[in-house]
Amino acid sequence: MTGPAVRAVAASPDIDEVWMLCSSIGAEAARMLPGVDRVLVWDCPWITAGAVEATREHLARLDALVAEPAPAVAVILTSFHQSPLPLALQLRLAGVPFIAGASVDYAGALLDVRLTPGEDFPEDQPEPVRALRIARAAGFALPPGDDGGLALTGATPLPDAVAGLANVVVLHPGASASARRWPASHHVATAALLRDEGWDVVVTGGPDEADLTAEVAGHGAYGRDLGGVTELSALAGILAHARVVVTGNTGPAHVAAAVGTPVVSLFSPVVPAVRWMPYGVPLVLLGDQEAACRGTRARECPIPGHPCLASVTPAQVVAACEQLAGSRVHAAGVVA
Structure with missing residues (x-):
């Protein structure tokens, strides 16, 4: 459901590659999204129920993952009931210079672009539209001819x-x-x-x-x-x-x-x-x-x-x- 937002980021002439950070539950789907060049798998303690404990060792694994691409931009595509701020803090400490997300809580220096749900966009809207709005606020728009629908690639032949x-x-x-x-x-x-x-x-x-x-x-x-x-x-x-x-x-x-x-x-x-x-x-x-x-x-x-x-x-x-x-x-x- 984040696919349209991902395609918007990938369409930017200023972006060389799109790496997607997601949980092990979502990794298979992430690899089938048009526009994703590489998938980084990390189970987020504050998002994925019962996945892992929030230990220093587990957070250090995220630092190591982020160090490889050294991203210039991070667009955090949370759902309506999730906070981007813990991940934004981790990414900021890892040296990511520009971070965008949507948060009902004050973000201080953690987000360079902050959309406020209920103010900057309605709470009740389709999740793909929500994600696309976050990407658009960060400066990324869908290319001409892309209708913003969901899409997957890589289906195997029928059994x-x-x-x-x-x-x-x-x-x-x-x-x-x-x-x-x-x-x-x-x-x-x-x-x-x-x-x-x-x-x-x-x-x-x-x-x-x-x-x-x-x-x-x-x-x-x-x-x-x-x-x-x-x-x-x-x-x-x-x-x-x-x-x-x-x-x-x-x-x-x-x-x-x-x-x-x-x-x-x-x-x-x-x-x-x-x-x-x-x-x-x-x-x-x-x-x-x-x-x-x-x-x-x-x-x-x-x-x-x-x-x-x-x-x-x-x-x-x-x-x-x-x-x-x-x-x-x-x-x-x-x-x-």
Whole structure:
């Protein structure tokens, strides 16, 4: 979701190379962003939950990483609930002369360009737009012809299990936080309904979600189970081939947006949809956005019965797939 901002920085004639610093969780995606020349991996104690402890030794590893490129400019692309200031302090101590970021807190000498959320730009805006605004304030604009959409490169060829299918709908039932998962039984019923309607159902998921994807695919009765066998590059190719993707508020929703595929978004309102829903593609947003869990950022549902998502029926999802069929848009970047 920082991709448009990265492309803006990379388009500047004053920039020789763009090195991206990100966590181990985001490194695979960072390597697929157009405009990134090299990825530096460092798990940030104040950003990545439970990653590492903030020790002198761990912070020293960041100093060593930054020493190699010796950057002239750092653009810190934090989300709305993250602070750029601890990283800005580290970068300033490492000798970075120009740093830009967005912070509700006074930044003193830590930021040369500081945008204040709620004053310089609205709090409620899509995350890609937020990041692009930070880059623009630092002096970087998208090149002519770039529409500011999401983009990825480097997708791998389709696996044989998918290559021959023409009417593909992808179901991605998992998410790292249980508060953002539609009930598995609803996914199973949806897969069966979609199969009966003539769709080619493909179920995707991570290595730790193999049992879930097998269940949703009906152990082969309702669709092709690709759980645990799709790295991000393979997933991008599969989602690009699909007519529609059904997923919660999780990474594959944004991968689908980056390859131009419409999304049925099963969105739990624990975070605002206006900030985190798939950006720049046709979508149908499902889920009670006024539920009591709204804005809590809860990882486990605080409301018995998970009503914000459990209230969405399989029939509604199938109807949304039919609504979106044929509405594919051209992605901002070429997947190859």
